[in-house]
Amino acid sequence: MKGKIMDPITQELTSLILKTDVTRRPDLAEAGRRAFADYLASALAGSREEAVRRTAAFLATRKGERDILGFDVRTTPENAAFFNGFASHYLDFDDAEANLMGHFSTVIFSALLAIADPSDTFEDFLAGYTAGAETEGLLGKLVNPAHKKRGYHPTATIGPIGAAAAIARFRRLPLKEASELLSLGATESAGLGLEAGTDTKPLHSGFAARNAVFSYFLIRDCALTSSTSAFNNDDGWAAVTAGKTIAEGALSKRWLSPGELISPGLWMKKHQYCSAAIPGAAALKSLWKKGVTLDVISKVIFHFPPGKSYSLHYHAPKTGQQGRFSMEYVAWQILTKGDVDDDLFRLAKTPAAFIRALPKFGIKEDLPPAGQEVRRIIVTADTKDGRHFTEEILKPDGSPDHPFTKGDLTKKLAAASDEAYAEEMITLLSGRPFMKELLSLLSEAPRHV
Secondary structure, three states: OOOOOOOHHHHHHHHHHHHOOOOOOHHHHHHHHHHHHHHHHHHHHHOOOHHHHHHHHHHOOOEEEEEOOOEOOEEOHHHHHHHHHHHHHOOOOOOEEOOOOEOOHHHHHHHHHHHOOOOOOHHHHHHHHHHHHHHHHHHHHHHOOHHHHOOEOHHHHOHHHHHHHHHHHHOOOOHHHHHHHHHHHHHOOOOEHHHOOOOHHHHHHHHHHHHHHHHHHHHHHHOOOOOOOOOOOOOOHHHHHHOOOOOOOHHHHHOOOOOOHHHHHEEOOOOOOOHHHHHHHHHHHHHHHOOOOOOOEEEEEEEOOOOOOOOOOOOOOOOHHHHOOOHHHHHHHHHHHOOOOHHHHHOOOOOHHHHHHHHHEEEEOOOOOOOOOOOOOEEEEEEOOOOEEEEOOOOOOOEOOEOOOHHHHHHHHHHHOOHHHHHHHHHHHHOOOOHHHHHHHHHOOOOEO
16 A cells, blocks of 8 residues: 555645645735746846757747747747746846755746646736745755755755645645645656756756646646655655655644745845855955955955855856856956956856966855854955955845845846836736736747747
8 A cells, every 4th residue: 555545744745735825925925926026037037048049949849839938939838847947047047045955936937837827816826836935945944955965956856846836736736636746746856966057957947847847747637646655754755865754743833934935035136146155245245345356355265154155166167157156256256346247157268367366265164053044154355465354244135134126126127128028027016917917928028039
């Protein structure tokens, strides 16, 4: 009977997903609207990149009925989910969450859009997103940081589960079918962190969204079966991937209390690099304003809590794409220019001036230990004339404690599309749109040839 009877943990998780409702949680609904605006801006910005254009051209040969973002191409639903996930994560411009130690909006929204119909409700769309986000955040909290440090990319490994949860809630699946869809998401959990700095890292997001959508069709249209005990404590997902168990009632106790979208919340980006560098970048901008520039410093040290510099593991990046995951590359830009120049992340080879500046930078993990939800970087700088500076920005722009304003989101979306379109989309999302309206406006987004 093993695998045939739903275990208590899987039943608990599946039931929580299916019961998710945001109609009485305006805070969660607002967080979902803001996340969607940021997702769309990230996808449209990514659609300009050459690798994304080539992928769109490839999918144009795979005809179907679903639009993809940024191009006049219609393909199959699973391919649309794949493309939108790839495009929205390509620049590492999309939001991130500390418990997941990855990105869930890029995966979940891409999966939901691929199956959304005009007759659906926006409330169900947001509820699906919320359920998927909650699932990913709670599972991420359970297995991280060891899961990520072992070499997994959580966007890829937990993403299919979150997208499956989102679809199950969005489509209001029966308990058994929902648990089977979660099981398929769990069995498709894969993705290596070593791909950061290559095109495969954003492909992970596309794969996760695609797999969840395709799995949904296999269950809905083919009546294929899957285990209904994917989260049991003997050989379930957490036990196999991380050696972790889940106590009965633990998920219920934490579910939407207050919710992963609220705490630890989302980090959103004004520039196209890993969110782990945002606190350090804010501190560097403050130092720049005080006259601390590259030509006057002798040494700059970035101080992290233990284990917290892990995501920024390219200390001497050879390409701009690797530089998205380098505190040193971000620092060199700010101390040279006063801000980040996103075009430098597109370079096939990092500039010689950056390589010459590398001896000025160092990283230490000498701050007190901090919880998984804490992102903290203290920057110290010594100048050639003997001055010493210490800077820390506790609530940088885009952090959960200093979230983007409506104006920030409008500006980000406008830069990826145009001002009129951004204003119209933000206005629509600020209300309670019908899905028909949202899908129609998405189809009117600026497109590339």
